[in-house]
Amino acid sequence: MLLLKPNCECCDRDLPPASADARICSFECTFCADCVDQVLNGACPNCGGNLVPRPIRPAALLAHRPASSERVLAKDGPCLERRPAA
Template sequence: MALEMRGACERCESVVAADGVAWICSYECTFCEDCTAALRRVCPNCAGELVRRPTRVAR
């Protein structure tokens, strides 16, 4: 199963590029760096830890 690379922060809707920095929980909820810091690295949807998402080179 492939990791879903969502293109926007779920909190502020800012764009997060596939080759940019984003944070995800185990359910792949996606957040930008600023929102992740404001959330103290805890997903507001599931209370899971937010970890840095791997980057993907654009084709």
């Protein structure tokens, strides 16, 4: 079952479970469509695999199989410049 991570690992943008802008690789690394297109050139920076639209879990099933709340962020690379200042 997909984790449905809550954020873009590049820019930290929120990606709720129903977001049509979420992209994932086969390892479930998660990025927003803007970062995939503008920074990552369609490839996951972690594994090199392609990034595709993340499936949307039906809202009725989220109560029993909730999305992850653990935020994940890239630690290096071009993504660091895309994050808001802390």
